Amino acid sequence: MAVPQQEFIIAPSVLNANFARLGEECDTVLAAGGDMIHLDVMDNHYVPNLTVGPMVCQALRDYGLKAPIDVHLMVEPVDALIEAFAKAGASYISFHPDATRHLDRSIELVRELGCRPGLVLNPAVPVASIGQVLHKLDMLLLMSVNPGFGGQAFVPYVLDKLKEARAMIDASGHSVRLEVDGGIKVHNIADVAQAGADTFVVGSEIFSADDYKAVIDRLKTRLTQV
Ligand SMILES: O=C(CO)[C@H](O)[C@H](O)COP(=O)(O)O
Secondary structure: OOOOOOOOEEEEEHHHOOHHHHHHHHHHHHHOOOOOEEEEEEEOOOOOOEOOOHHHHHHHHHHOOOOOEEEEEEOOOOHHHHHHHHHOOOOEEEEOHHHOOOHHHHHHHHHHOOOEEEEEEOOOOOHHHHHHHHHHOOEEEEEOOOOOOOOOOOOOOHHHHHHHHHHHHHHHOOOOEEEEEOOOOOOOHHHHHHOOOOEEEEOHHHHOOOOHHHHHHHHHHHHHOO
């Protein structure tokens, strides 16, 4: 049974935000039309960069952030940080299958802790590799850059992976969001949506602009044309 196309969601990645005033940056980007905050957690081990831990997620909740927080764990191993981010107010918690020894158990852990589980596939990892656990997910995130840094160019072959993932999700009959992350811009978001994505992580395109609302309006206008 096919699942109808879900509404489009823009998830601004705060990787390129001004971390000295992160709470205000989140307020501004949400007021500008962002739907949820995407938080990139990097450990200088799974990826060659180091960002934030659960304290920052908790600080955003304490600051008053009500929007969903979409946590992308680029860490290895994952289970201890799944627990810490669940306690710190994460909404979605997504991680990479190759960062845990017990994939099914880690997915269950996210669910047991009251969060929405997601899996993240790097560009070269086949979509079919997570077929057995697709029904357990709320999110499948396809990386369209090699993870670790904002501002990289979209990897073109991920368009075909999105089509494959969309077909797999629709055929499964389960409601799984199909998120894409890396190199999403005004000029390519429509093609990426056409390929099947419904949730778009956008970092530098928004945070390098003076007017976040103008960029998000342009992204959403492109989506209305799909
Ligand atoms: O996860 C990421 C990198 O690992 C970032 O979320 C992603 O790259 C978004 O930034 P941009 O839109 O600038 O590509």
